[in-house]
Amino acid sequence: MSDPKQAPVKVLITSGPTRQYLDPVRYLTNASSGRMGAALAEAVLGLGHEVVIVSGPVSVDYPKAAEVIEVITTDDMLRVAREVFPNCDGAIGAAAPCDYKPLHVSDQKLSKTGRPLQLDLVETPDVIAVLGESKRADQWVVGFALETDDRRFRATVKLQKKHCDLMVSNGPEAIDASDNHVELLDPVGTVLETISGNKKHVADRLIHQIHNRLILR
Amino acid sequence: MSDPKQAPVKVLITSGPTRQYLDPVRYLTNASSGRMGAALAEAVLGLGHEVVIVSGPVSVDYPKAAEVIEVITTDDMLRVAREVFPNCDGAIGAAAPCDYKPLHVSDQKLSKTGRPLQLDLVETPDVIAVLGESKRADQWVVGFALETDDRRFRATVKLQKKHCDLMVSNGPEAIDASDNHVELLDPVGTVLETISGNKKHVADRLIHQIHNRLILR
Numbered sequence: 532m533s534d535p536k537q538a539p540v541k542v543l544i545t546s547g548p549t550r551q552y553l554d555p556v557r558y559l560t561n562a563s564s565g566r567m568g569a570a571l572a573e574a575v576l577g578l579g580h581e582v583v584i585v586s587g588p589v590s591v592d593y594p595k596a597a598e599v600i601e602v603i604t605t606d607d608m609l610r611v612a613r614e615v616f617p618n619c620d621g622a623i624g625a626a627a628p629c630d631y632k633p634l635h636v637s638d639q640k641l642s643k644t645g646r647p648l649q650l651d652l653v654e655t656p657d658v659i660a661v662l663g664e665s666k667r668a669d670q671w672v673v674g675f676a677l678e679t680d681d682r683r684f685r686a687t688v689k690l691q692k693k694h695c696d697l698m699v700s701n702g703p704e705a706i707d708a709s710d711n712h713v714e715l716l717d718p719v720g721t722v723l724e725t726i727s728g729n730k731k732h733v734a735d736r737l738i739h740q741i742h743n744r745l746i747l748r
Numbered sequence: 749m750s751d752p753k754q755a756p757v758k759v760l761i762t763s764g765p766t767r768q769y770l771d772p773v774r775y776l777t778n779a780s781s782g783r784m785g786a787a788l789a790e791a792v793l794g795l796g797h798e799v800v801i802v803s804g805p806v807s808v809d810y811p812k813a814a815e816v817i818e819v820i821t822t823d824d825m826l827r828v829a830r831e832v833f834p835n836c837d838g839a840i841g842a843a844a845p846c847d848y849k850p851l852h853v854s855d856q857k858l859s860k861t862g863r864p865l866q867l868d869l870v871e872t873p874d875v876i877a878v879l880g881e882s883k884r885a886d887q888w889v890v891g892f893a894l895e896t897d898d899r900r901f902r903a904t905v906k907l908q909k910k911h912c913d914l915m916v917s918n919g920p921e922a923i924d925a926s927d928n929h930v931e932l933l934d935p936v937g938t939v940l941e942t943i944s945g946n947k948k949h950v951a952d953r954l955i956h957q958i959h960n961r962l963i964l965r
Contacts (some may be wrong), residue, residue, distance in 0.1 A: 550779075553776075554896075555896055555920045556778050556779075556844070556894065556896075556920050556923065557776060557777070557778050557846070557848070558776070558777065558778065558779075559770075559774060559775070559776055560774070560775065560777060561773050561774050561775065562767075562773075562775075562805075588779075590807040627773070629774070630860055631774070631865055634864065639896045639897055640894070640895060640896045640897075640920065642902075643847055643871055645871065647851065647868055647869060647870050647871075648848055648868075648869040648870075648871075649866060649867070649868055649869070650866070650867040650868075650869055651864055651865075651866055651867075652864060652865040652866070652867055653864050653865075654860055654862065654864075654865075677773065677857070678857060679772055679773075679856045679857045680856055680857075685859075703772045703773050703857065706773065
């Protein structure tokens with residue numbers, strides 16, 4: 532454990548996917564593994580800080596020193612993150628919350644009829660945008676943007692819309708992979724660092740940047 | 749390894765969930781863990797038989813002695829199962845294939861618009877029904893029926909519709925759990941055995957029944 536240049540801070544990390552059920556069996560989700568969240572937690576702990584992880588269902592092992600709160604849906608993740616955030620110095624949104632949910636949820640398993648099924652989906656709340664809007668002047672928020680096209684532009688738009696202090700831009704090849712390739716963007720869209728490699732390396736570099744730019748500011 | 753009462757046979761086991769993607773990130777699925785499939789494979793191998801597992805994405809470890817073929821979608825699972833089945837003596841459908849898929853799949857991540865999203869779903873093919881229809885007189889097929897209501901009745905209807913020789917009826921509490929509670933039904937809906945306990949125990953009893961009633965027949 533290295534010696535932090537200031538008193539330990541507490542960092543909220545959202546991690547993993549969330550699930551939005553249609554009925555007791557079927558749900559909408561994505562393949563987020565929680566590995567990026569676990570690597571970020573390890574790096575934050577390594578600097579002597581505290582970590583609270585709010586995580587959807589994953590099979591990854593989080594560091595033992597981190598407090599982990601498990602959730603299923605995006606609404607759950609938001610509710611817990613809002614409860615935890617006031618006691619934290621900053622938040623990193625490494626989760627990939629499911630951003631649509633069925634308008635109606637059946638309490639019985641939907642039976643197949645042989646006919647098409649029309650599913651009405653509505654957007655779930657944006658966890659990091661809510662934290663970004665509600666943050667105090669002494670708090671910071673770092674988001675992740677996963678885009679398949681116009682990545683840097685869309686990531687910068689998201690950063691501003693969600694009131695983030697920094698934004699990590701990556702692509703779908705990051706999901707459930709051991710490696711990642713990211714760009715770290717500041718609020719005016721400047722690329723502060725391009726990082727490639729395994730998720731431990733990417734997490735170490737990101738936390739180094741967050742430490743210098745946001746924790747020590 | 750016990751001494752089988754006849755020459756070793758080869759058993760196809762489908763296992764785990766499948767995924768049906770809406771776009772490069774989001775998909776429809778269920779929480780099937782592959783643990784029932786793994787326990788069944790272990791029990792079949794324990795009787796000295798061979799096993800081929802066709803599995804969707806899972807984090808469970810299958811027995812090293814089993815041949816494992818990984819698939820993502822229900823169409824993939826059907827394609828591989830149809831290729832493998834002619835060389836097998838029987839099939840056990842322990843998978844929970846996703847039974848609906850989006851009519852249109854976007855090759856770019858769908859951007860949020862703030863408005864509801866209407867998703868048109870169509871049914872995927874029924875893997876075990878196709879195997880049941882195509883089986884030779886010397887082959888057998890055992891299905892699993894997961895229902896929340898009218899379990900025994902619906903399981904018997906499914907058995908007949910899918911041309912199964914036996915049907916295992918269970919509930920949604922089986923999904924991603926260490927224990928299971930099942931009824932084994934014959935083609936006229938008779939309950940041959942009710943089995944409760946951890947998945948190893950349930951698998952051992954089911955394979956004992958399958959061995960006596962189908963493999964040794």
